[in-house]
Amino acid sequence: MPDRRGTNLFEHLPEEIIDKILIQLPSRDVGRCRAVSAAWRSITSTPEFMLEHRRRQPSLPIINGNGRPASLVVIRDTGSNQKLWPFVPGFEHRSKSDLRASCDGLLVIRHLTRYYICNPVTREHAFLPQLQVRQGFFNNIIGFYRHRPTGEYRVLWVWKSGDLSKSSLHALTVGSEEPRHVAVTMIGVPSPSMEHKLLMEICPLPSSPPPVHHRGSLHWFPYGGCPILGDVGDDIIVFDTEAESFRRMRGPTQLCSNRKLFDMKGALAFWGTPAPGYREIDVWVMQDYEAKIWDFKYRIDPSTVEVSRQIYLASSKRKRKATLDSTVRWFSDMVVLNERELLIKFNNKLVFRYDIGGEFLGMVNLGKRQYCMLLTQHRLQESIVPIPPHWRQGEDEEPPFSSTGHV
Numbered sequence: 001m002p003d004r005r006g007t008n009l010f011e012h013l014p015e016e017i018i019d020k021i022l023i024q025l026p027s028r029d030v031g032r033c034r035a036v037s038a039a040w041r042s043i044t045s046t047p048e049f050m051l052e053h054r055r056r057q058p059s060l061p062i063i064n065g066n067g068r069p070a071s072l073v074v075i076r077d078t079g080s081n082q083k084l085w086p087f088v089p090g091f092e093h094r095s096k097s098d099l100r101a102s103c104d105g106l107l108v109i110r111h112l113t114r115y116y117i118c119n120p121v122t123r124e125h126a127f128l129p130q131l132q133v134r135q136g137f138f139n140n141i142i143g144f145y146r147h148r149p150t151g152e153y154r155v156l157w158v159w160k161s162g163d164l165s166k167s168s169l170h171a172l173t174v175g176s177e178e179p180r181h182v183a184v185t186m187i188g189v190p191s192p193s194m195e196h197k198l199l200m201e202i203c204p205l206p207s208s209p210p211p212v213h214h215r216g217s218l219h220w221f222p223y224g225g226c227p228i229l230g231d232v233g234d235d236i237i238v239f240d241t242e243a244e245s246f247r248r249m250r251g252p253t254q255l256c257s258n259r260k261l262f263d264m265k266g267a268l269a270f271w272g273t274p275a276p277g278y279r280e281i282d283v284w285v286m287q288d289y290e291a292k293i294w295d296f297k298y299r300i301d302p303s304t305v306e307v308s309r310q311i312y313l314a315s316s317k318r319k320r321k322a323t324l325d326s327t328v329r330w331f332s333d334m335v336v337l338n339e340r341e342l343l344i345k346f347n348n349k350l351v352f353r354y355d356i357g358g359e360f361l362g363m364v365n366l367g368k369r370q371y372c373m374l375l376t377q378h379r380l381q382e383s384i385v386p387i388p389p390h391w392r393q394g395e396d397e398e399p400p401f402s403s404t405g406h407v
Contacts, residue, residue: 054383061335064374065366101144105383126391252294
């Protein structure tokens with residue numbers, strides 16, 4: 001606040017105190033502070049400040065509203081949501097752009113037939129060259145990561161034939177134009193045919209769940225939940241992002257269906273439904289990563305909690321009252337909101353907020369609607385780090401995204 005002489009009282013504080021105040025602000029407020037003072041802009045623009053600010057940001061789940069009325073949004077702890085730039089709301093735009101990968105506040109976006117790296121906070125983007133494939137072949141993005149020894153960001157592509165009989169793995173360093181082939185090697189698996197089999201296990205469809213970033217590696221459950229080789233426990237595929245090699249990791253011996261991996265407070269975890277019916281959800285957490293020791297954390301059975309509670313279901317035509325029990329028929333999907341809350345999708349339609357004890361906390365609405373939501377399994381940790389200039393070299397078209405975003 002200015003004093004009687006019109007000077008800002010913050011100007012008299014030591015720079016290290018101002019730094020500690022500014023670094024605790026949300027991304028949007030940091031941007032506003034940069035417009036207030038040249039000194040504040042200088043403080044908040046150092047690499048050290050920007051990286052530490054990103055490290056402090058929460059990891060937010062990204063929800064796809066299918067354009068009705070929202071496109072992609074992030075859900076915050078308060079239950080509020082923010083639309084993500086550069087996705088345009090509206091049902092007619094839903095097929096033009098989709099999210100393929102995320103890492104360190106950056107998103108890999110497919111827009112029509114082209115791919116881009118986008119920062120939804122700074123509203124910057126860079127063109128991402130894709131694999132050139134022959135007719136009858138296609139490619140999928142299966143991973144996006146930072147290569148720690150070089151500091152480079154790299155995108156993993158899988159090239160596949162239309163009949164799925166051939167496949168190969170390639171890596172593209174963001175800012176370059178030529179992808180390179182990555183030889184698929186796995187400890188203890190000498191068979192050359194394993195490359196194709198492994199790539200088909202982790203990359204069957206563009207809509208498959210993304211890998212979980214943990215301890216410098218990417219982690220997948222094989223498609224269909226079946227192990228490639230070995231017993232029931234050898235069922236997690238790990239890609240070391242430094243060595244760029246694969247290995248297998250033992251998972252929990254408890255058989256579960258509809259399984260997905262996630263990060264829980266810095267630990268690798270997974271959830272699944274223990275029996276047919278899709279009403280109960282088991283959560284396991286890896287207690288010792290090196291020893292591969294898993295611990296059963298808890299079981300959530302939302303159908304037994306407050307089953308008679310009245311909730312309002314809003315459709316495009318009317319609002320009606322229903323009991324919670326009548327809407328929780330089968331379990332569809334789940335993501336972690338924070339260390340105490342979960343977002344759980346039922347009946348392939350509705351998304352509810354629950355705590356880890358199974359208590360119902362409310363419904364998730366996008367605008368006035370409650371339907372057509374997809375839990376993407378992608379997450380956003382907001383970043384004010386700008387996209388490097390050399391990433392933007394080689395663009396040959398007008399930018400497809402407007403500079404006026406939603407964040």
